[in-house]
Amino acid sequence: MTFDSPLLLVLAPVLGLAVGAVALLARRRRVARAGAWSPELAARARAAGKTGPLLLALAGLAAAVGLAGPRGGRATVKAETQALSVVFAMDISRSMLAEDQKPNRLSRAAREARRLVQDLSEDRVGLVAFAGRSYILSPLTLDGGAITLFLDALHPELASQGGTALATALRQGADLLNASREAGDRVLVLFTDGEAHDSLAEVIAAARALKEQQIRLVLVAEGGVKPVPIPIRDSAGTLVEYKADESGAPIETARSDQVLQRIADAAEGALVPAELPDQAGAVRELLSAFQRAPTSSASTQDLLPLVWIPALLAALLLGAQTTTRKTAALVGLAGLCLAAPLTAQRPAPGVRDYQQGRMAEAARRLRDHLSPASSDTAFYNAGTALLGAGDYPGAEQALDRAAQSLDPDLRYRALYNQGVALLRRAGADSARRDSLLGAAADRLRDALTLVPGSSRAKWNLELAQRQRTPPPSGGGGSRPQPPPPSGQQPQDPERGPPPPGLPALSPEQADQILNSVSREERDTRTRRLGRARATPTGVKDW
Numbered sequence: 001m002t003f004d005s006p007l008l009l010v011l012a013p014v015l016g017l018a019v020g021a022v023a024l025l026a027r028r029r030r031v032a033r034a035g036a037w038s039p040e041l042a043a044r045a046r047a048a049g050k051t052g053p054l055l056l057a058l059a060g061l062a063a064a065v066g067l068a069g070p071r072g073g074r075a076t077v078k079a080e081t082q083a084l085s086v087v088f089a090m091d092i093s094r095s096m097l098a099e100d101q102k103p104n105r106l107s108r109a110a111r112e113a114r115r116l117v118q119d120l121s122e123d124r125v126g127l128v129a130f131a132g133r134s135y136i137l138s139p140l141t142l143d144g145g146a147i148t149l150f151l152d153a154l155h156p157e158l159a160s161q162g163g164t165a166l167a168t169a170l171r172q173g174a175d176l177l178n179a180s181r182e183a184g185d186r187v188l189v190l191f192t193d194g195e196a197h198d199s200l201a202e203v204i205a206a207a208r209a210l211k212e213q214q215i216r217l218v219l220v221a222e223g224g225v226k227p228v229p230i231p232i233r234d235s236a237g238t239l240v241e242y243k244a245d246e247s248g249a250p251i252e253t254a255r256s257d258q259v260l261q262r263i264a265d266a267a268e269g270a271l272v273p274a275e276l277p278d279q280a281g282a283v284r285e286l287l288s289a290f291q292r293a294p295t296s297s298a299s300t301q302d303l304l305p306l307v308w309i310p311a312l313l314a315a316l317l318l319g320a321q322t323t324t325r326k327t328a329a330l331v332g333l334a335g336l337c338l339a340a341p342l343t344a345q346r347p348a349p350g351v352r353d354y355q356q357g358r359m360a361e362a363a364r365r366l367r368d369h370l371s372p373a374s375s376d377t378a379f380y381n382a383g384t385a386l387l388g389a390g391d392y393p394g395a396e397q398a399l400d401r402a403a404q405s406l407d408p409d410l411r412y413r414a415l416y417n418q419g420v421a422l423l424r425r426a427g428a429d430s431a432r433r434d435s436l437l438g439a440a441a442d443r444l445r446d447a448l449t450l451v452p453g454s455s456r457a458k459w460n461l462e463l464a465q466r467q468r469t470p471p472p473s474g475g476g477g478s479r480p481q482p483p484p485p486s487g488q489q490p491q492d493p494e495r496g497p498p499p500p501g502l503p504a505l506s507p508e509q510a511d512q513i514l515n516s517v518s519r520e521e522r523d524t525r526t527r528r529l530g531r532a533r534a535t536p537t538g539v540k541d542w
Contacts, residue, residue, distance in 0.1 A: 004069025020057025
């Protein structure tokens with residue numbers, strides 16, 4: 001057990017004795033005044049309220065212990081929800097790059113899937129991507145942020161084999177759903193244009209297997225029925241050429257409604273048309289009719305406030321005093337009821353200094369009160385104050401402990417601040433600059449897995465990546481741009497503009513920087529895949 005104010009705990013016996021002494025003195029004066037009237041009244045005054053001073057002394061002791069802020073124990077908070085098991089199967093073949101739907105088929109499918117992930121926040125969601133082969137990107141999970149992060153990165157270059165294998169995707173999705181032991185309905189939501197390169201009989205057999213395994217199938221059609229070419233664009237989004245076959249003739253792709261309908265009929269599933277402006281809403285209505293299984297989640301909290309225990313003891317002692325000596329106890333209770341509300345627990349030492357901007361004093365106090373038994377929040381507060389005071393090694397050590405918390409929000413903030421601390425150390429330590437920048441990038445990536453939409457974490461991750469020394473290159477290329485300045489202020493990483501003194505980049509400029517890095521990574525991956533594999537002659541790779 002720990003106390004927020006140990007000094008009050010030491011003074012608690014003194015306060016209890018003081019209250020008892022005052023009560024004893026009041027009793028003696030009351031007996032003396034009764035004796036002035038008559039000996040009989042004095043005898044009655046001596047016989048009544050003998051235990052009053054003792055009870056009031058114990059109540060004062062309990063109140064002082066409560067003011068010291070006792071903390072201890074651990075509690076597990078359980079939440080019961082009703083959940084479905086849903087797997088998204090995303091077609092990432094090159095035909096999904098056709099632009100008969102804006103901006104293209106794949107982007108629209110990913111956008112609708114992201115909306116569904118937000119709507120299914122209490123359901124277990126998994127993700128499968130497929131082209132010529134099928135890949136499990138995420139098992140069934142309640143972490144919708146991780147699924148959204150994978151959806152943002154979908155691209156045909158993620159697949160090591162081109163083409164469209166619908167049967168493989170159906171079987172992979174079924175295997176992932178069959179691994180779930182929950183009792184609710186299992187649903188496979190397949191986003192595709194229906195252009196299958198495996199045999200139709202094999203696809204129909206896989207769809208019928210879904211029906212036999214009691215897996216619901218929802219097909220979401222993408223693309224138009226009119227044949228269109230498949231554009232190939234460079235990293236800047238400029239059209240380079242159109243996808244061509246071995247003879248050099250442009251390849252055209254179109255949505256195959258006949259194939260999609262036959263798959264839906266074989267699995268007794270539902271088909272969501274591509275012409276619907278709100279495909280996510282249509283899928284959500286279908287899922288609302290399915291049976292959900294009860295599921296529970298638990299989180300652990302340590303060092304809980306225990307001020308209620310001494311407060312309850314003090315109240316019971318005052319109640320006992322009320323039954324023996326009504327006058328004094330009732331006056332005391334009335335005074336407590338009419339008093340202004342007071343806070344049950346004082347802020348931790350150093351928190352007020354931190355709130356008033358005295359970072360060095362806050363860091364010193366918060367660090368001095370740390371112990372192996374301190375809570376994760378205490379380590380986070382100390383690390384953040386040390387970061388604001390410029391003690392980056394101390395901040396990293398404290399934040400590393402806070403990053404082990406079971407609370408996702410606390411873990412995200414600790415990882416973000418730790419990444420900022422490493423960024424600032426890298427700016428002052430030229431000898432270890434690259435290693436510190438790499439560690440900062442790792443912490444910021446971990447933070448983004450918890451909160452994928454954090455613009456501040458993306459901003460600082462971009463800074464860390466651009467400040468690292470580029471590897472030597474034997475060929476030509478564009479001249480590297482100078483890196484931007486180091487990290488931002490750690491406080492409140494999700495709100496407000498960048499702190500003063502940092503480059504005043506607009507959100508549009510920041511998005512352009514992030515998009516350029518994404519394009520560079522995609523181009524590098526494309527070149528590596530191109531060297532690693534070659535498309536066999538006569539095999540469709542779109």
